[in-house]
Amino acid sequence: xxxxxxxxxxxxxxxxxxxxxxxxxxxxxxxxxxxxxxxxxxxxxxxxxxxxxxxxxxxxxxxxxxxxxxxxxxxxxxxxxxxxxxxxxxxxxxxxxxxxxxxxxxxxxxxxxxxxxxxxxxxxxxxxxxxxxxxxxx
Numbered sequence: 001x002x003x004x005x006x007x008x009x010x011x012x013x014x015x016x017x018x019x020x021x022x023x024x025x026x027x028x029x030x031x032x033x034x035x036x037x038x039x040x041x042x043x044x045x046x047x048x049x050x051x052x053x054x055x056x057x058x059x060x061x062x063x064x065x066x067x068x069x070x071x072x073x074x075x076x077x078x079x080x081x082x083x084x085x086x087x088x089x090x091x092x093x094x095x096x097x098x099x100x101x102x103x104x105x106x107x108x109x110x111x112x113x114x115x116x117x118x119x120x121x122x123x124x125x126x127x128x129x130x131x132x133x134x135x136x137x138x
């Protein structure tokens with residue numbers, strides 16, 4: 001049985017973790033914004049295909065990580081809210097990027113951001129199927 005002091009300590013630790021996750025989310029949003037603010041790159045030593053794949057992988061990883069941060073900040077319960085917020089930020093960022101010289105904002109990139117969110121949800125196991133939930137009960 002937990003004492004009131006132990007219960008209070010657990011709440012403080014939980015709140016601190018959620019605030020930390022919120023700070024990580026804001027930092028990731030700032031990093032994404034900074035990358036999107038950079039003018040279009042000049043010549044690259046990589047082939048166009050490699051460059052394309054690098055950029056799209058960055059979308060998947062950064063927006064997957066942003067979803068994890070929001071999910072943790074919300075106390076790991078509002079999966080869909082964290083997903084909607086992350087994809088909405090992706091759309092806002094693409095709109096911003098559209099106005100940066102040498103850059104374009106595309107719906108395709110928002111879809112790739114959403115793919116990053118979906119992969120993060122799958123990898124974290126944040127959503128379980130009803131069958132998996134029933135199988136876990138004995």
